[in-house]
Amino acid sequence: MSRRERVVIAHRIPAAVTPLGSWLTEIADDVVLVTSAEAADGYRGAMGEVIAVADYGSNETVEVLRRLCRDGGVSRIVSGTEDDVLRVAAVREEFGLPGMHTVAATAFIDKLVMKAAAGRAVEVPRHTGDIDPDHLRDFASRVPGPWVVKPRRSYGSRGIEVVTGIGHLLAETAGRDPDDTLVEQFVDGTLHHVDGFMCGGEVVLALPSEYLGTCLSFQDSTPLGSVQLDAADPVCRQLVDFAHAVVGALPATDAGPFHLEVFRRPDGSLVFCEIACRLGGGHIMESLTYRLGVNPVQVWYRLQAGLPADIPTVPAAGSVGFLLVPPRIGTLTAIDTPDLPGYVRDFCIRTEVPRDFRGATASTDELLGFVVDGPTAATVRENLRSCTALADRITTWV
Template identity: 50%
Template structure:
């Protein structure tokens, strides 16, 4: 029987080393780590671990699972580490097949399947009316009861891909015609602003939570508008309400080991009530990772990966660093970016990302995280960060020059 020091730790992770320096984070056990990653990211991890297995189509093929099953069959595997949404369910299934501790498929499904998560969440908090329709007749009856508009989305989607708001029967019929019937969720539309709460949970309790408000919405990319987010001030009454709401949600969902969470919440326009939207057992997309890291004074991915590897960590700090952080994602247009004007960036910008080679052709955005430019901003409070983000949006409109 292999000793714990001889057992493999398998890491399935497609993000490049320049973004997540996992070799440094797992240095103590690097000789036991086998990394499965994308062909694009693999060269950056060369020489860091016991083995690096590149995969040609990381998210869209069975290669990752094939590697995992083979490693579990041929070796003693102690742990499998995951970090991104496309890995959560498939790695949970591998854990179940081979008796490896960690998030199970049944529990992972509640954090991935939007029908399952709403069915669980409604035991503790308000949720929109929702239905996974068996056929068009059920969908039509739901629309009659819930009223228009309706939200149509894939049950297992992420990044707002495939989410549509329909206004009438014709729009609903059209949306249902083009979708997998087994992967459709209907929801009553909730008019209001969308907020998100990000932090860490363990054993059904919230360990740390940072509340933020989206600027525009996660569907803004469809209209060519930027998506932004600003962290609310700690003393804000809404911050306290959102954190308490997160605690209620986490308490009624499956208990997890130490894990990040990303919760989205509607604040209704007419009543100011909080209504559940979605939750994931991972870090949020866009630059939520970076804003959370600045806010807590620690790298949240490093904390999570070390815990999954069975290594100690100091844990997230109990309080936030001073000020507020936010980000802006500018979606690409359908066309060619031909020039970037030499204009000064607004005050407060900590990081700014732009294409390095021009001209460059782009397709229109298909997800909330598709970007041509992005900014990470810091300010004394939420108001100053929001002002800076709006100036960043104006900067992008003036500096990015396109041809059709």
């Protein structure tokens, strides 16, 4: 690659999690990294140029990307987090750069558009994007509650409320943006996620997992866990087939990851929840890395940058799971050093002590995190239960 051809990366995750310099070593000197002020120092010296944006979530990041493109020599823009999908797609489209553009990005971000696409292939919850009170009264008369009120364009289960009764529904939607609100029928069942790679509307790799708890567990300060299913489990095959149907119904993309969430009712039927064109949060990156033998984000970023990378298609035997322990409401006064069992692959502490907490605000908020493995999903479930008990023993709250 000539020095005039630059790859721009929009990325706010710290270098300790995503060491981009070593992942993209062949072109690191020709990379311009646009990142948050908090993460910038960790990348300095590893990239050709590092641009720190004081408020990375603001439009300033977009203006930096546009300026770099106007200056010329930008061959690609690489990104990886949900908050960058739409805005990076728009800049790519404006300057004729390869990669995902706005129409495809919108289908993977806007849950109203997403459900319209997925609904052509699989069952989706009955829903509406019209929160006019008269329309909601009509909707509620036809679609029994409870109902879920959520932003159309958000992630991490932020802003989601489960409501019962028309009065509750009208009150919850009254203060919401009518252009960014979805109301859908609550689905009773187990929540699963399927993570993998897709390309050209086809699934290349799919690894189904089951959530232990729900993505709203954080609202009650309850841990959220996940365990990869055994390949021989009939539910695993059912979820893989469902993923193929969903990916085929959404706009085709270049090679990249997906994170699909699916409800499984008590009768065994599956209902679409949502899909993202990026890796899932929590410790899904670490869980997949242990199972696949390669970091999926590294593979994805190399592909986006135009570098060679092999998408893994055959996971190793066994199962990997993770546990997110959210903060409670109260004061955390101590975290003892634990004696970790051998099945714990990763353990992290995400806070200093002492510290006051007002609870969690998203499904991926964590005080403590565990990644564990085992020969079967049943073993991993038991290991995660043990980690939940361990987290209670080593934390002191007042």
